[in-house]
Amino acid sequence: MIGDTFRALSDKTRREILMMLRDGEMTAGEIADKFATRHATVSHHLKILKDAKLVFVERKGQNIIYSLNTTVFQDIMAWLMKFND
């Protein structure tokens, strides 16, 4: 749902995570280390990004790797296009 996407993007921490992932995939730990909040809190943000399909998730050994899924960005763009007639 597009509402979930906008809700996911409304949080600053989550937008920063997405920005980081532009430079390539990262583990949950690497992402969490960039923020002052607890790992559990960042994990919660990652779940919201995952549910909104804004990121791909994959386990690699002990780590869980996050990477960008850009297809949803295109869905939003399509929605926004409706307004720039």
Next chain:
Amino acid sequence: MIGDTFRALSDKTRREILMMLRDGEMTAGEIADKFATRHATVSHHLKILKDAKLVFVERKGQNIIYSLNTTVFQDIMAWLMKFND
């Protein structure tokens, strides 16, 4: 702030209001009549859209007229573009 824009767009009622305004300006009352919630509640949503600069507001006699401001959509598009490389 882009976060305010995304937060404004995360609500279904507010997205529906914006959709309606694509067909032309409307008074607060006309907008509110389209929803099952109270006028006061819709007024609250209109304030959020106004604060996020997604709509223009102007009084015309007894009525207050809302219309789309598409410039902010372009700001979001620019932000999203960062992800489609």
Next chain:
DNA sequence: TAGATATTTAGATTTATATCTAAATATTAC
């Protein structure tokens, strides 16, 4: 100016979100 209409604001309540601590799960290495 008084009454009617249109809209917003204030204050209360309910629901959702962000964060924390503690515990659970999964994987690796010994």
Next chain:
DNA sequence: GTAATATTTAGATATAAATCTAAATATCTA
């Protein structure tokens, strides 16, 4: 199998958002 590391989940609490009712403000008309 036990310990160590990485990550998530569960449960609690605090903050924010959506909604309602009631009251306030602004404009128009008689």
